Amino acid sequence: MTETSSFTAEGGHGAVPTSCEVEVDEGGHAGAQPLWEVFVRSRRGLSHTHAGSLHAPDAHMALRNARDVYTRRQEGVSIWVVPAAAVVASSPDEKDAFFDPAGDKAYRHPTFYDVPEGLTHL
Amino acid sequence: MSATSATPVTAVDADVAAYALRLGDDALVLGQRLGEWAAKSPQLEEDVALLNLALDHLGVARSLLSYVGTIDGTGRSEDDIAFLRDEPAFTNALLMELEGGDFGRTTARQLLVASYQLPLWQALASSTDPEIAGVAGKAVKEVAYHLDHARSWVVRLGDGTAESHRRVQTGLDEVWPYAAELFERDALVDRLVARGVAADPALLEPAWRATVEDVLAEATLTVPETSWRPTGGRTGAHTTGFGYLLAELQHLHRSHPGASW
Amino acid sequence: MDVAAVAQVESPLEQQFQALVDADGRVEPRDWMPDGYRKTLVRQIAQHAHSEIIGMQPEGNWITRAPSLRRKCILVAKVQDEAGHGLYLYSAAETLGVDRDELLDLLHTGRQKYSTIFNYPTTSWADVAAIGWLVDGAAIMNQVPLTRCSYGPYARAMIRVCKEESFHQRQGFEAMTVLANGTPAQRQMAQDALDRWWWPALMMFGPSDTDSPNSAQSMTWGIKRFSNDELRQRFVDATVPQAEHLGLTVPDPDLTWNGEHYVSGEIDWTEFFTVMKGDGPCNRERIANRVAAHDEGAWVREAAAAYAAKQQARSASQGVAA
Numbered sequence: 001m002t003e004t005s006s007f008t009a010e011g012g013h014g015a016v017p018t019s020c021e022v023e024v025d026e027g028g029h030a031g032a033q034p035l036w037e038v039f040v041r042s043r044r045g046l047s048h049t050h051a052g053s054l055h056a057p058d059a060h061m062a063l064r065n066a067r068d069v070y071t072r073r074q075e076g077v078s079i080w081v082v083p084a085a086a087v088v089a090s091s092p093d094e095k096d097a098f099f100d101p102a103g104d105k106a107y108r109h110p111t112f113y114d115v116p117e118g119l120t121h122l
Numbered sequence: 123m124s125a126t127s128a129t130p131v132t133a134v135d136a137d138v139a140a141y142a143l144r145l146g147d148d149a150l151v152l153g154q155r156l157g158e159w160a161a162k163s164p165q166l167e168e169d170v171a172l173l174n175l176a177l178d179h180l181g182v183a184r185s186l187l188s189y190v191g192t193i194d195g196t197g198r199s200e201d202d203i204a205f206l207r208d209e210p211a212f213t214n215a216l217l218m219e220l221e222g223g224d225f226g227r228t229t230a231r232q233l234l235v236a237s238y239q240l241p242l243w244q245a246l247a248s249s250t251d252p253e254i255a256g257v258a259g260k261a262v263k264e265v266a267y268h269l270d271h272a273r274s275w276v277v278r279l280g281d282g283t284a285e286s287h288r289r290v291q292t293g294l295d296e297v298w299p300y301a302a303e304l305f306e307r308d309a310l311v312d313r314l315v316a317r318g319v320a321a322d323p324a325l326l327e328p329a330w331r332a333t334v335e336d337v338l339a340e341a342t343l344t345v346p347e348t349s350w351r352p353t354g355g356r357t358g359a360h361t362t363g364f365g366y367l368l369a370e371l372q373h374l375h376r377s378h379p380g381a382s383w
Numbered sequence: 384m385d386v387a388a389v390a391q392v393e394s395p396l397e398q399q400f401q402a403l404v405d406a407d408g409r410v411e412p413r414d415w416m417p418d419g420y421r422k423t424l425v426r427q428i429a430q431h432a433h434s435e436i437i438g439m440q441p442e443g444n445w446i447t448r449a450p451s452l453r454r455k456c457i458l459v460a461k462v463q464d465e466a467g468h469g470l471y472l473y474s475a476a477e478t479l480g481v482d483r484d485e486l487l488d489l490l491h492t493g494r495q496k497y498s499t500i501f502n503y504p505t506t507s508w509a510d511v512a513a514i515g516w517l518v519d520g521a522a523i524m525n526q527v528p529l530t531r532c533s534y535g536p537y538a539r540a541m542i543r544v545c546k547e548e549s550f551h552q553r554q555g556f557e558a559m560t561v562l563a564n565g566t567p568a569q570r571q572m573a574q575d576a577l578d579r580w581w582w583p584a585l586m587m588f589g590p591s592d593t594d595s596p597n598s599a600q601s602m603t604w605g606i607k608r609f610s611n612d613e614l615r616q617r618f619v620d621a622t623v624p625q626a627e628h629l630g631l632t633v634p635d636p637d638l639t640w641n642g643e644h645y646v647s648g649e650i651d652w653t654e655f656f657t658v659m660k661g662d663g664p665c666n667r668e669r670i671a672n673r674v675a676a677h678d679e680g681a682w683v684r685e686a687a688a689a690y691a692a693k694q695q696a697r698s699a700s701q702g703v704a705a
Contacts, residue, residue: 035477035482053474058694068174069470092411165683184456278690285685371447
């Protein structure tokens, strides 16, 4: 699949051609730094949500930069950083094949079933 | 903190005021220096980080200088104290006022300061002076991050390229002698240590040295050797560059006497 | 942008794309999009980002001189936000397949621009207040519609930016209020700042719709939601009463109220184009400062990259050993 090999990181940030990653810049752009995707848990009990991305030379600095850039207003209690290049994303071209088959299986949802009137705890 | 018998803080306490002023001036002057980095840092992420450090120091300065104005009996505001004193009345350590220089020197200074302030605020969090203890309780979390930031960069610069190693070593060599002043004792400190208000410099120095040496070793940097121990900040004898720092800090405020902003 | 080209027969992909946009759907990075759409967005988002980071300079140079500690903290936090906004926006641009270093290079070499407003000097403290009130006020008018922009990452970045930007405008208006109610000298400072920033703020909305070649296409693509003139009108309607509240005079002798809107006098577009072309009071200074910061920081960025490479090599060799 050419799409998945030439692009990385979908979802919020998404689609950075791998040709722009550091390998290309080695020796050229002095100090070019990889891209990191940032996920923030806004409070305990909630899942981490994609907040954006940033550049950092390594994971340690990425985490610290993420703290400064994405949680200045107490937006989070926990941060994940993930190398953008490590994200494997589904392709928009495969959207139908991936997601449509779930469309006709209404029996997976509780609202598919009739509950006799007056009964609770169901 | 050695004292077991806490003396209740009275309405006017010149000793506590003088000590809080030292701490407040340290924070104000370093915050001012860090603010000079706006739009000048090596990369955008670092602009955000350095300005975060500046804000933390300015926050500490505001709390302490406000407190000084109440406990010294003058009723001065934080701004009166920050903007309306002349050079000899500032009691910050010289290390805080040194020009930032390049990022290597700024980072080296940050390491020396944060390694000192971490044990300092930890100790002061149990100061018998409740105001100082309150400021310390908040600052201790901030300075833990400052140390982490400084350590991260000193290690990267020291163990990065030959150029960065040279620059951060040079910066370190330049600021290093000024660190000794942080651990000086005088009669004021002695009295306040006895009262359980101040942190004992004798206890801070080993902690400082252990942290700094640990970071420098990881950074492949050399601990500078020097017999020069510049001093004078606590008694108002400052470096040449400090006059310019104050000129910039104060000129607008002083140009409009009595104005509100 | 060639509007005629779009009017031509569209491919099924183009039709699908346009249907999505017309239905107020969001385009995501890996969706198919017309080349022109991608290019327009890269240009727009990049120049938006450049504006944020160049915008740190006119206010940043007052950080060390701020007249009270409270104002100093507010200003530091604001300038810091601008760096943050630049970061959000460069990230959004990167989803379109360009990288930040390339975009910065385009800025440094003058091949991409930033808002002309930042080529005016900040000669007094009141300018800092005026920038918050007027420039950030105008920016909000521009930016709020962008939170519904058809391009998802841009729209999401703008939601974050707009939340933070409203603090910027309010602190500016508050600072201006204090000056306007202050000493005669402060009041004079405030009026002088309004005199100098009013027209440049109006120009921030761009040339009139009839002279703005990109507007129609951008509206079809859902990158732009309102015309330049509409947004400018909203700004004038919102801001004139605020100036009156401050007791300051808007420097437009032709300003009238037509019963529904404030109608402003003619904008001097020659000035706008002069500044745009690079001959404003501060164009050279802003870029020179920006390039200096970048160049002087090169050794730091190189060090960080070198250290990361060393660490990677170390952990790789440890892995082999183990």
